[in-house]
Amino acid sequence: MTTRIGVVTFPGSLDDRDAQRAIRLAGAEPVALWHADHDLQGVDAIVLPGGFSYGDYLRPGAIASVSPIMAEVVDAANKGMPVLGICNGFQVLVESHLLPGGLIRNAHQQFIRRDQRLVVENAGTAWTNAFEQGEEIVIPLKNGDGGFIASDEDLKRLEGEGLVAFRYRGVNPNGSLDDIAGLTNARGNVVGLMPHPEHAVEPGFGPDMPDAMRSGVDGLRFFESAISALAARV
Numbered sequence: 589m590t591t592r593i594g595v596v597t598f599p600g601s602l603d604d605r606d607a608q609r610a611i612r613l614a615g616a617e618p619v620a621l622w623h624a625d626h627d628l629q630g631v632d633a634i635v636l637p638g639g640f641s642y643g644d645y646l647r648p649g650a651i652a653s654v655s656p657i658m659a660e661v662v663d664a665a666n667k668g669m670p671v672l673g674i675c676n677g678f679q680v681l682v683e684s685h686l687l688p689g690g691l692i693r694n695a696h697q698q699f700i701r702r703d704q705r706l707v708v709e710n711a712g713t714a715w716t717n718a719f720e721q722g723e724e725i726v727i728p729l730k731n732g733d734g735g736f737i738a739s740d741e742d743l744k745r746l747e748g749e750g751l752v753a754f755r756y757r758g759v760n761p762n763g764s765l766d767d768i769a770g771l772t773n774a775r776g777n778v779v780g781l782m783p784h785p786e787h788a789v790e791p792g793f794g795p796d797m798p799d800a801m802r803s804g805v806d807g808l809r810f811f812e813s814a815i816s817a818l819a820a821r822v
């Protein structure tokens with residue numbers, strides 16, 4: 589049976605269609621979910637996409653975190669459903685307390701767009717199992733509020749328990765603590781990151797890849813990871 593992965597659209601979501609397309613290219617069926625509904629339509633996994641949900645009012649992700657659909661997403665995540673938050677989706681996960689810490693204005697106060705090198709620090713999650721531990725990947729980054737912050741206590745726990753899923757390599761583009769680009773929960777089903785895997789799923793349309801050894805489709809493996817994590821479960 590085809591894996592069905594839901595993509596939530598909030599008012600102000602921008603990358604929901606790209607996420608749906610990435611899911612399709614990875615071999616799963618994308619299912620459109622609406623922020624005002626309480627219905628997850630029986631999906632197997634969920635993506636919270638990038639954008640500016642509710643105009644980033646209050647704080648990015650803050651209003652989305654209390655939208656009707658998020659009550660269902662939090663419940664499903666707590667029961668083990670794979671949930672991926674991309675950029676604004678990561679901000680929503682943090683605001684929903686599914687992941688710790690916060691995301692604040694980039695240290696240089698500018699919106700940034702770049703093809704970003706990352707290290708996969710935890711290849712044991714539902715969204716990263718197709719990678720090698722310590723593998724370097726390149727996917728686009730584009731945000732204004734990507735600076736990861738956390739209390740000393742949370743940071744110590746994240747580092748100590750291997751919950752840092754991705755770290756920036758080369759350049760720390762936004763002043764994130766410990767170069768943190770993405771996190772996982774302890775169970776490995778909830779992952780959030782600032783860069784955008786759904787924009788690196790097709791050769792020629794993703795990051796500019798000067799290195800001939802690279803394909804530009806590193807993002808596809810996030811979605812393939814979830815498909816195989818779900819297949820292994822049944």
Ligand SMILES: NC(=O)CC[C@H](N)C(=O)O
Binds near residue numbers: 638641674675731
């Ligand atoms: N690309 C995005 O998802 C943008 C996220 C967020 N609203 C920001 O600017 O930080």
